[in-house]
Every structure is written in C-alpha cells, then in structure tokens.
Amino acid sequence: MSNCLFCRIIAGEIPSTKVYEDDTVLAFRDIAPQAPTHILVIPKAHISGVSAITGENSHIVAHIFEVIPQIAAAEGLSQGFRVVSNCGDHAGQTVHHLHFHILGGQQLSLQMA
Numbered sequence: 001m002s003n004c005l006f007c008r009i010i011a012g013e014i015p016s017t018k019v020y021e022d023d024t025v026l027a028f029r030d031i032a033p034q035a036p037t038h039i040l041v042i043p044k045a046h047i048s049g050v051s052a053i054t055g056e057n058s059h060i061v062a063h064i065f066e067v068i069p070q071i072a073a074a075e076g077l078s079q080g081f082r083v084v085s086n087c088g089d090h091a092g093q094t095v096h097h098l099h100f101h102i103l104g105g106q107q108l109s110l111q112m113a
C-alpha cells in the first residue's frame, strides 16, 4: 500500500522513532503524544483496521498483544497503561492501517467518548 502512511513508515520512507521491531510487528512513538508515553504498535502487513481482522490474520493481532506487555515493561509502565484502537469515522480513525495506541506514564482520564 504505497499510499498508506504506516506502510511508508514500515518501508523506511518516512522516519519514525522505533521502540520495537520483529518480522511481523513495528512499534514507534506517536508524533503527537497524548500522554508521557504514547506508542503505536502496528502489523507490518497492511490491515485497514479492527473491522478487517479475520480468522486469516488474527494470529498477527495475537502476536501484537504478546508484544504490547513487553513494550510496556520496557517503557517502565509498571503502574498501568491503556491500549486503544480507533476503528472508523465515529471513533476518529485517521490512519487506515491497524494500530494499537499504548498510552501511559500518568493517571489517565476515564472519559470514554
């Protein structure tokens, strides 16, 4: 997906501050952090969002959720963190490549909407 921002970050065409990488997952710092720690965890395969998770690709999502606690531990988020994925227009998804926000480093608001 040459016109996808996160595919271009994976390809190295757009720089990012990487915090984790393996064969299937990349994690990097959000360019506009909403908390002291704000990391995006994405699959290297282009999946448009949570609505596009299927039995065919859910193993990638499972792997992402294995990696998330490792990143949180490496970032020192021992007091907790939040994992968020916005899906679709009503949720405010702006990049249509599946991503999970890791937010932490301070007491987070409980506001849901």
Ligand code: 5GP
Residues within 6 Å of the ligand: 005, 014, 016, 017, 028, 029, 030, 031, 032, 033, 040, 085, 086, 092, 093, 094, 095, 096
């Ligand atoms: P969404 O709004 O789709 O849930 O999340 C997209 C996120 O990507 C936003 O938090 C936004 O700040 C982040 N973002 C957008 N463009 C870039 C970029 O070029 N580099 C990085 N590191 N983050 C980006």
Ligand code: ZN
Residues within 6 Å of the ligand: 001, 004, 005, 006, 007, 008, 045, 046, 047, 096, 097
């Ligand atoms: Zn993509």
